[in-house]
Amino acid sequence: QEIEELKEEIEKSYNIKEIIDEDLKRAIKTYNENRRLLREIHKLRIQDVPKLTGSQALQISVANSSIPKAIANQELERILNLLKDSEGIKTNTKRIMLVGSIIDDTNFTELIENSGALIVSDFSCFGTRNFVDDIDIGGDPLENISKRLYYKMSCPRMMDDHIRRLDYLKEEIKKAKIDGVILQRINNCDLHGCDNMLFEHELKDLDIPVFNIDREYFQTDTIRLQTRIEAFLEMIKK
Numbered sequence: 001q002e003i004e005e006l007k008e009e010i011e012k013s014y015n016i017k018e019i020i021d022e023d024l025k026r027a028i029k030t031y032n033e034n035r036r037l038l039r040e041i042h043k044l045r046i047q048d049v050p051k052l053t054g055s056q057a058l059q060i061s062v063a064n065s066s067i068p069k070a071i072a073n074q075e076l077e078r079i080l081n082l083l084k085d086s087e088g089i090k091t092n093t094k095r096i097m098l099v100g101s102i103i104d105d106t107n108f109t110e111l112i113e114n115s116g117a118l119i120v121s122d123f124s125c126f127g128t129r130n131f132v133d134d135i136d137i138g139g140d141p142l143e144n145i146s147k148r149l150y151y152k153m154s155c156p157r158m159m160d161d162h163i164r165r166l167d168y169l170k171e172e173i174k175k176a177k178i179d180g181v182i183l184q185r186i187n188n189c190d191l192h193g194c195d196n197m198l199f200e201h202e203l204k205d206l207d208i209p210v211f212n213i214d215r216e217y218f219q220t221d222t223i224r225l226q227t228r229i230e231a232f233l234e235m236i237k238k
Contacts, residue, residue: 003146024141027069034069035131037076041083042128046120046176049088054098054119055109061126062104091118094179094236097172098122100196101186107219112182115230121176123169129153132168156195165195166202173206180209180236182229186217209236 007019041060044051052060060079064072096117102125103109109119123129133152136144153168154161173181183199185192193214200212211232215225 003142007142021141024145025137028135028137028141028144030069030073032134032137033073034064034076035134037073037080038064038131040080041076042121042131044080044083046172047088048177049090050118050120051083051086051088053089053109053113054096054122055106055113057119057122058103058106058109058126061130065126065130089118093118094233095120095177097169097176097178097181098124098127098184099169099181099199100124100184101189101192101215102126103184105219107222108184108215108225111219111222111226112229115226116233117180117229121172121178123165123172125155128172129155156191159194162195162198166199169199169203170206173203173208178208180211180232182232183210183212184215187214 010016011019038061041052041057045054045057060076064076067075094117096112096119098109098112098119099122104126112119121128133148135148138144150158153164156162156165169181172178181199181203183196185196196212200210203210209232211229213225213228215221219225
């Protein structure tokens with residue numbers, strides 16, 4: 001009902017005669033294709049010889065978020081083909097999974113990768129959480145959109161989903177052959193703080209190094225972050 005009311009408000013505010021089901025279904029297919037392309041790019045990222053860095057993957061995802069999806073899909077297809085034909089990144093650096101608060105600036109990911117690591121996977125709003133689930137095609141499109149927003153892979157605002165998020169992390173850690181996990185949250189983000197605290201305890205079952213750190217949204221504490229990240233990576237190497 002609330003989604004229906006939102007649709008009516010959008011129609012009124014933007015002087016749209018009517019948003020019909022067929023329009024929504026076409027949009028759902030376009031957005032699902034967008035997620036499929038992002039998943040294909042992600043597969044190239046978690047290979048034994050990754051085709052792109054974590055910072056490059058973040059740049060793609062952030063740019064994708066602000067481009068009309070029909071245009072974005074064409075660009076993602078082009079990028080995917082270029083990556084498939086590339087040699088990849090042949091390196092012995094440690095493979096890191098980055099988890100937690102939203103990251104929309106590559107300064108933080110570049111700091112990690114310039115410290116001697118490669119971010120081959122993540123779990124954040126501009127990362128895999130954004131494209132791991134599609135919207136169902138059949139049935140009422142508004143209901144399907146609602147289900148995807150509320151009941152599929154969620155952020156920590158949905159505490160009941162913590163176990164599902166943990167299961168995804170464990171699966172991705174094995175699939176991407178992760179050497180260490182960096183849990184990060186923007187200061188005062190209590191939801192990610194709680195989630196990360198639980199992850200730090202629960203991931204011990206996998207006998208994998210885990211590093212939990214707070215950061216500023218605007219990266220004003222670079223030296224502190226770099227020192228602690230380098231110490232964590234040095235610990236992994238030992």
